[in-house]
Amino acid sequence: xxxxxxxxxxxxxxxxxxxxxxxxxxxxxxxxxxxxxxxxxxxxxxxxxxxxxxxxxxxxxxxxxxxxxxxxxxxxxxxxxxxxxxxxxxxxxxxxxxxxxxxxxxxxxxxxxxxxxxxxxxxxxxxxxxxxxxxxxxxxxxxxxxxxxxxxxxxxxxxxxxxxxxxxxxxxxxxxxxxxxxxxxxxxxxxxxxxxxxxxxxxxxxxxxxxxxxxxxxxxxxxxxxxxxxxxxxxxxxxxxxxxxxxxxxxxxxxxxxxxxxxxxxxxxxxxxxxxxxxxxxxxxxxxxxxxxxxxxxxxxxxxxxxxxxxxxxxxxxxxxxxxxxxxxxxxxxxxxxxxxxxxxxxxxxxxxxxxxxxxxxxxxxxxxxxxxxxxxxxxxxxxxxxxxxxxxxxxxxxxxxxxxxxxxxxxxxxxxxxxxxxxxxxxxxxxxxxxxxxxxxxxxxxxxxxxxxxxxxxxxxxxxxxxxxxxxxxxxxxxxxxxxxxxxxxxxxxxxxxxxx
Numbered sequence: 001x002x003x004x005x006x007x008x009x010x011x012x013x014x015x016x017x018x019x020x021x022x023x024x025x026x027x028x029x030x031x032x033x034x035x036x037x038x039x040x041x042x043x044x045x046x047x048x049x050x051x052x053x054x055x056x057x058x059x060x061x062x063x064x065x066x067x068x069x070x071x072x073x074x075x076x077x078x079x080x081x082x083x084x085x086x087x088x089x090x091x092x093x094x095x096x097x098x099x100x101x102x103x104x105x106x107x108x109x110x111x112x113x114x115x116x117x118x119x120x121x122x123x124x125x126x127x128x129x130x131x132x133x134x135x136x137x138x139x140x141x142x143x144x145x146x147x148x149x150x151x152x153x154x155x156x157x158x159x160x161x162x163x164x165x166x167x168x169x170x171x172x173x174x175x176x177x178x179x180x181x182x183x184x185x186x187x188x189x190x191x192x193x194x195x196x197x198x199x200x201x202x203x204x205x206x207x208x209x210x211x212x213x214x215x216x217x218x219x220x221x222x223x224x225x226x227x228x229x230x231x232x233x234x235x236x237x238x239x240x241x242x243x244x245x246x247x248x249x250x251x252x253x254x255x256x257x258x259x260x261x262x263x264x265x266x267x268x269x270x271x272x273x274x275x276x277x278x279x280x281x282x283x284x285x286x287x288x289x290x291x292x293x294x295x296x297x298x299x300x301x302x303x304x305x306x307x308x309x310x311x312x313x314x315x316x317x318x319x320x321x322x323x324x325x326x327x328x329x330x331x332x333x334x335x336x337x338x339x340x341x342x343x344x345x346x347x348x349x350x351x352x353x354x355x356x357x358x359x360x361x362x363x364x365x366x367x368x369x370x371x372x373x374x375x376x377x378x379x380x381x382x383x384x385x386x387x388x389x390x391x392x393x394x395x396x397x398x399x400x401x402x403x404x405x406x407x408x409x410x411x412x413x414x415x416x417x418x419x420x421x422x423x424x425x426x427x428x429x430x431x432x433x434x435x436x437x438x439x440x441x442x443x444x445x446x447x448x449x450x451x452x453x454x455x456x457x458x459x460x461x462x463x464x465x466x467x468x469x470x471x472x473x474x475x476x477x478x479x480x481x482x483x484x485x486x487x488x489x490x491x492x493x494x495x496x497x498x499x500x501x502x
Contacts, residue, residue: 003092004090005101006101011080019069022067033065037075052111056160079119080107084107087106104138116161120252136156137154140157145177145259191234194401195401198401200227211429212431212468212471217349217387222391223388228270231344234404235299236408245298252337269302287335311375315378321378325338438467448484448487
């Protein structure tokens, strides 16, 4: 009896766990048995790995092979284990150097001819290996740029099984990731291209400065979508840790751009209004995949024509908006995906959506029902609401607004002030500050709070709405360079909550 061992990584959500693969070559008729909660793709690996080995001019054991993946209670999903399965078997057959294999994590799917194919989730898998203390990770060459984003761990790339086995035997070298070139970053469309709409432009700036949610209503063709598309350009660039976090999500989703895998700018995700709950918050059979809310993490989720989106889909947003993450239970386990995004809603005021409100032919009940899909609890989580009007001829021809660069500088100063203020508490934006902290430790003066108390007595806002208004007031104070918000900032913040649905 011979026993071999290799290691790979199981990725669940954006979290990874190192998996030990043991191979036992014993007596019995030639067969391959997999144990340790393998899914269908992993069960099919029995045929893939044997064909890959024989087509790579290696010898497969002519007896019974048992492959055990531990921890046994952890679901194993996908084809990422192929390379490690082969290494474990050949280790049991004493055909590789054990010293090198014991220090290495192996990732990749094998083709029948021995080629090494990339898989989803390489970045979170490499991060998990690094956290577990491993020194070397071998990945497919196509995933070398993505894996190379992780520092302080040796990353090696291989094109096929022969190359990996040659390296394990000390006969050849594998490819190392190249230093990424300083290619110019992708530029977003400029804010100055939006004609008029000074109030909506101001709301975009406030939303960017405090990471607040925004709703734009008004007739079609007045710039709602243009404004939403320009919000990511006003946001600060992602930090290194945030870039890796966002890139890991897109790696699992399989949406990384080819050739330049690092996502260092806030993403902009705009699902169609016919999107399902699963496509929005995540789902699917087996292990759940990330949805639009997770792919928009640290960026913008734009829901155009939000009044046309199904009620169940909209209500599914409430939990991620509040918690900043999504947890999805499926057959193969619970997947956790971060989902701290800025939501921008856009809607026409009624079904017929005329260019001028005076031309509307909808009955009053139809108008109320149209935006009635947006429930009170969902709208309560939207900090800024703006009712946009048609643009005048002068604005279209003569007016030129501020550029994205100018607005971004003001946003950066406001964000810096907020980050410095909340640093010791672990919050990075005003939108993340919990209500109790706003009402107790950072309580405003009675004069500044008077408008909020009056709105609460009248029943105009809820307690959650009051907290969100206070967060916006802090953002307005940061943009104005004030140390603490005054009554005028609080009044303006409350005014943002009363607009948009009249």
